[in-house]
Amino acid sequence: MDDDTGTGTRTLDEFWASENPIFARKELLDIDYIPEEERIIGRDTEIERVASSIHPAVEGDSPRNTLIYGKTGTGKSLVAKHVTQSASEFARNNGTGMGTAYIDCTQSSTETRAVITIARELNDPEKTGITIPVTGLSTDEYYHRLWSILDALYDVVIIILDEIDKLQGSEILMQLSRAGEAGKVNECSVGIIAISNKISFKETLDERILSSLQDREFVFPPYDANQLRNIMYNREDAFKEGVLTEDVIPLSAAIAAQEHGDARKALDILRNAGEIARDQQMEIVTKNHVEDARKRADIDRFAQLLDGQPTQTKVCVYALTLLTEQSSDDEFSTREIHEVYSKIAAELGIDSLSQRRMSDRLNEQVFLDILGRTDRVGRGRGKGVTHLYYLLEDPDVIKSVLADDSRFNNFSDYLVT
DNA sequence: AATCCACAGGAAGTCTCGGTTA
DNA sequence: TAACCGAGACTTCCTGTGGATT
Incomplete structure (x- = not known):
């Protein structure tokens, strides 16, 4: 970038007029788009x-x-x-x-x-x-x-x-x-x-x-990687001919298959990859674009979920994030989360909720797919089951989403011991 | 076998807030 | 304007539970 239009050497007029080099029929990547029957795979x-x-x-x-x-x-x-x-x-x-x-x-x-x-x-x-x-x-x-x-x-x-x-x-x-x-x-x-x-x-x-x-x-069972690949090949003409390098679709499919076979996610990744490539004024979409798109999709999804949630909820999530980062485990009991949560709340100068209430909140977040939960029988010697909560996203993703809320900025990590 | 532990989640009470009635 | 009402968020207290401990 050598000027501040952000479009390289082109003027804005040229930018508006420029033809979209990546997409041909972008609407095919829309999840709500109802394909003809032979396009519904598996x-x-x-x-x-x-x-x-x-x-x-x-x-x-x-x-x-x-x-x-x-x-x-x-x-x-x-x-x-x-x-x-x-x-x-x-x-x-x-x-x-x-x-x-x-x-x-x-x-x-x-x-x-x-x-x-x-x-x-x-x-x-x-x-x-x-x-x-x-x-x-x-x-x-x-x-x-x-x-x-x-x-x-x-x-x-x-x-x-x-x-x-x-x-x-x-x-x-x-x-x-x-x-x-x-x-x-x-x-x-x-x-x-x-x-x-x-x-x-x-x-x-x-x-x-x-x-x-x-x-x-x-x-309805999740799609497997094979089906996801076919779904995407079937919508391939959303892109112009020859724009996709050959490993783009298999990689997107593999990523989405890992994440519970979610076709929406697969298409989102594909579309985002295309958009990123276009923003970079590339003529082809590569593996790297897919990787970037995956990160962006995660952040977007999570930001959307967390946006509008009360601060208390964000603190809960943040507590779990810190725990996950600073421990070899990735599942934590209500009590462990509450300990860290209270420290953070104190640090931020906001009231901290009782463990009873926080546990309700955690469960709400599980319902909203912000967090995940497993119920362990025994060992935790709870009431037969003990709830263990875990993050559904990478801690980095969550931190970057929470960083939008200025209260979570320059927040140190010394709390967990 | 008896007791202990520590957790999930129900019950009931308190507080606050917004809206309505006398 | 005071009194009242109902909803929702929260707290405290309590019960049931089943592995762990003694």
């Missing part, structure tokens, strides 16, 4: 199973409710969307009025928000004359309007509730799964595809909901 049996469980719907009969489990990036949403989309096209051609709604429960996390989203997705004010205000009505009224819409427009609807474990309360599941039986809707049957990345989600549901939701249950 999920054949899953597609078949989901399809068979909603099959009755294309003829207007009641589809079976379906529960899908699997870690992030195992193609749950992709398969669900793909199958419903294809089903509704088929149904339309056969004269069945089929509607589908997709709800991301991280966005609509309360019962009311979710109902509103469903109603708005399915509504066609031209035909029903029903309006769904974004806010202002009681939850009951929203349900009421939703039932009217269903009766007026559809023979059958499939509702996909993605990341359902993020939904507060399960009232809505109850309502939806019982809609037909309770006589709320007469003309239309309702099918639910619930997607969760926590197997333990089921335990939080009460019996009645479970029984109506438990018709079909699938677990």
Whole structure:
């Protein structure tokens, strides 16, 4: 860089005008991009199973409710969307009025928000004359309007509730799964595809909901390195011809396979590698770019998770980070973490929480995938099990994220002994 | 075999805050 | 304006547990 435009010897105008030398169809690397069927790799049996469980719907009969489990990036949403989309096209051609709604429960996390989203997705004010205000009505009224819409427009609807474990309360599941039986809707049957990345989600549901939701249950296994490689080769034309050096995709696949076979991560790494190469004005993407991209992806993901978390939470994470760094172990009991945590809190001049409370916080963080936890039986002589917490990221990554919070700057490491 | 230990997580009480009612 | 209410965050106390210790 020999001038301060940051674009080498080019002027800004040239920079704007310059053609993107790396990407051809970047949208292919978007995780939400629904590929044509032959581009969905290694999920054949899953597609078949989901399809068979909603099959009755294309003829207007009641589809079976379906529960899908699997870690992030195992193609749950992709398969669900793909199958419903294809089903509704088929149904339309056969004269069945089929509607589908997709709800991301991280966005609509309360019962009311979710109902509103469903109603708005399915509504066609031209035909029903029903309006769904974004806010202002009681939850009951929203349900009421939703039932009217269903009766007026559809023979059958499939509702996909993605990341359902993020939904507060399960009232809505109850309502939806019982809609037909309770006589709320007469003309239309309702099918639910619930997607969760926590197997333990089921335990939080009460019996009645479970029984109506438990018709079909699938677990999506993680992708293996081979499948990840194929997924990426299939989206290779996101890049211009000859841009990727040959070890880029195998390396990205290997990295993602280590991290629980997460296809989202694999694609993120690939895209980031491309962006980094472009920023460096390279014409090709190399192994080094992939390595850089991996680091950047880790930092971004973690920053996003930790951002907005209260300081207390950050201190907990920081305590665990210091412990991990300065010890040969990588798992620590609540008590060990609390000791370090208290010292840090004192150093920062903030109140320190009781061990009881901190343990709740740690568990919240496990739920949010900020930390990991194993339950050890025996030896720790706890209540049969002892919780051991561990970091899900490299300590360096976490430190660099926390360093954004000025309170954690120039913080010395002498605390752990 | 009896007792001890130390931990997870439930129960119940306190505090604080924002909003509402008399 | 005072009194009240409910939710949520937190604390303290407590119980159940099962390997470790005696």
